[in-house]
Amino acid sequence: MSNNPSPGASAPKPIRKPGSQIIVDTLIEQGVDTMFGYLGGVVLPIFDKIYDSPINFVIPRHEQGGCHMADAYARATGKPGVIIATSGPGATNLITGLATAMMDSVPLIALTGQVRTDLIGNDAFQEADITGITRPITKHNVILKDTKDVAQTLREAFHIATTGRPGPVLIDIPVDVAMGEAEVTPPEKIKLPGYKIRHRGHSRQVTTAANAINNSLRPVLYVGGGVIASGAFDELRMLAEKAHIPVTTTLLGLGAWDQTKEGSLDMLGMHGAAYANYAVQDADLLIAVGARFEDRVTGKLKTFATNATTIHIDIDPSSISKNVRVDIPVVGDAKQTLSELARQVEYRERKEWFDKIAEWKEKFPLFYDRNADTIKPQYVIEELYNQTKDSEATIVTGVGQHQMWAAQFYKYSRPRQLITSGGLGTMGFGLPAAIGAQVARPGKLVIDIDGDSSFNMTLQELATAVQYELPVKVVLLNNGYMGMVRQWQELFYNKRYSCSYLTNPNFAKLAQAFGAAGITVEDKSAVPGAIEQMLKETKPCVVDFRVEPEENVWPMVPAGKSLHEMDGLDIFESMA
Incomplete structure (x- = not known):
């Protein structure tokens, strides 16, 4: 018996869906199971469809934090991270995170809301030319103009973000495109003239x-x-x-x-x-x-x-x-x-x-004064390494002296074990990145080695860690300075510490106010016990180590010097 429709029978009507549903369906088609982002007026149609989806959604306290979370999720998994933000200030708050991902070749998909297409260019409420703004800091970006282009544009975005040298791709979505309807079409072959990747070397x-x-x-x-x-x-x-x-x-x-x-x-x-x-x-x-x-x-x-x-x-x-x-x-x-x-x-x-x-x-081994009575930041990292080297710990850092000490005194044995901002050198990266890594690796140990100035920039994300019960650990090397800047001021500006000293809060009490655990360490002998206590903690934990204020990172190649012209080796020889 034939299954063909009888003569004169009408063909099945094509399925039509709102653009917002097509967006969510295509994200799932591309393997997305986790997203980060902050809602707002023009992205409400998309969030309404996310509500019924199986996607795990994490809401940061600031869009920049969310972008760093998506970035670190990508670095931890090798899969593209996905971040969504509303138009105007929501979109522009992604700038630092996108530039960070671009410099470090991280696959990232950023979805930004935009005002209605008929309002673009009229200085409408919360309008920003986000594709123009982000052109230098994304691998590719595009503004959608028609709902029928939604699915294929998203597929192309994932392809571009993850192939060749990876990088962030931004798609700007006017609210009327998200609310409009279009026929659901099967995936098409990606055809991008001029975008050719050479995988095999000559x-x-x-x-x-x-x-x-x-x-x-x-x-x-x-x-x-x-x-x-x-x-x-x-x-x-x-x-x-x-x-x-x-x-x-x-x-x-x-x-x-x-x-x-x-x-x-x-x-x-x-x-x-x-x-x-x-x-x-x-x-x-x-x-x-x-x-x-x-x-x-x-x-x-x-x-x-x-x-x-x-x-x-x-x-x-x-x-x-x-x-x-x-x-x-x-x-x-x-x-x-x-x-x-x-x-x-x-x-x-x-x-x-x-x-x-x-x-x-x-x-010329890596060195510091191990006989000092004060808490040396290098000692904290060495002790952390000794207590975690046999675990599957993921180390995340902010940017500054602590980042360099984490690179020198923690030994890494597997890929994706260290997550840090390299090319852009983004202070504030540490805590939100640790949250993204913890989302990517539930049940695994994730430690943010941070500095007080870097931590101050995004510490509000402790609330995110507490809300989602993410047991990130923060090893805070608190020297009361913008440490790397202070080091340069000491070496090249005659110790004129202009604007590099900060008054910090009590970080342990602040962590407790957020609902996390907080510990303060002021004595060298208490360092091992504090790290042991932190590792046993089942909720987010901040350990504030009051380290030597004017400790420097050695060796150091001064700007403009040759790689073999390192400062600090004489200091080691005098201690040896």
Whole structure:
């Protein structure tokens, strides 16, 4: 019996849905199960549909905090984070979060409400040209003009955000587009003329790179966040172990290589390990993978790694030879390229090279005064590491001195273990990012290592952590200063501490007022017990460590100096 309709029978009517429902349905189609955001008038149609959806929704206390939460959720999971905000000030409050994600190549989808299409350009209530404002700080952005374009535009946004060099994509949604109706259509093939991603590196270039590795005596692998973004950590390990190459990482590359393993040079750069900087400067081959040679890594460009032939592997062709001239460029995905390189390289002992590195490590270890009576911030981080190194702890930081100490004195052994703001250096990132990471990793230990000035910027998000029963831990290194600024004022401005000192609240009591736990530590002997107590706490907990006020981060490459011209090594030698 035929199932075809009889002659003259009408075809089924196409299903029509409001744009707001199409938005929510498409988000679910793209695998979204968690969103962050703050409601407002023009996004009410979307929130009304979210009400009946299975999406887990987290409301921050400020849109910037919500954007950092979505960012950290993406960094913790590898999936795109999703943030929604209303028009005008709601949308503009996302600016810092979007710029943070853009600089650090984080896949993010931002949905912003907009006034009705017929009001655009008329200075309507809460109107802002958010696509114009965010064009330099998003990988792509677009304003919707027709409800029929909603689904495909969202699909394209996810594709752009997650492919190639990841980044944030913003979609501006006028309220009449969200309220209008359109036919529901099946997904179409993504067709984006001009947007082409090269995943596989050119075979001749890969072979040239492998030959350079095989012939080198003093190679160094210089690894950035691109290795983590591409999921290339196993391939990195295979290459480094097979060819016997030491590994140094950028701040965002920490965790791509297990720092407890032989061959780790730890972090390089302005506040990197002296032995990493010396190794890069003395290398005859530098293999950069998923890194962009930014100024905090290279120091003075003219004198950076002048003895080395340079290989640069990156999926973003615009990053290659942008700052440092590259001898062997390889445009391609780090995972595929490292896999092919590992197949072609050969093992070399390189005993003299590793002996030299061991000599630098012994002579110039990371240091601080361990005999001090005061609480040294480095000691707090070392003790935290000792108590959590066998756990699956995720470390999140704000920005400042504490961030550098967290990079130096906590050892990272797996990708996505450290979540921090790199390129933009966003103070206030720590607490909301810790919340986003905790949402991504329920039941796991998430610790925000923060500074008092950075924490002050977004501490209202403690209310979010309490509301959603997210047991984030905050290790607050409270020195009463904007620490990194104060350090520069001490070194370069004759200790004229202009506007870098703050009057802080009692952070422990403040945490308790929010409904979190709060602990104050003023004595060095109390540090281990306070960390132990914090780790046992089942609700959000802030531990206020009153650390040495004028402690500095060493070593330090001053601005404009070469990577090997580090200040602070003489201080270590005087203490040794």
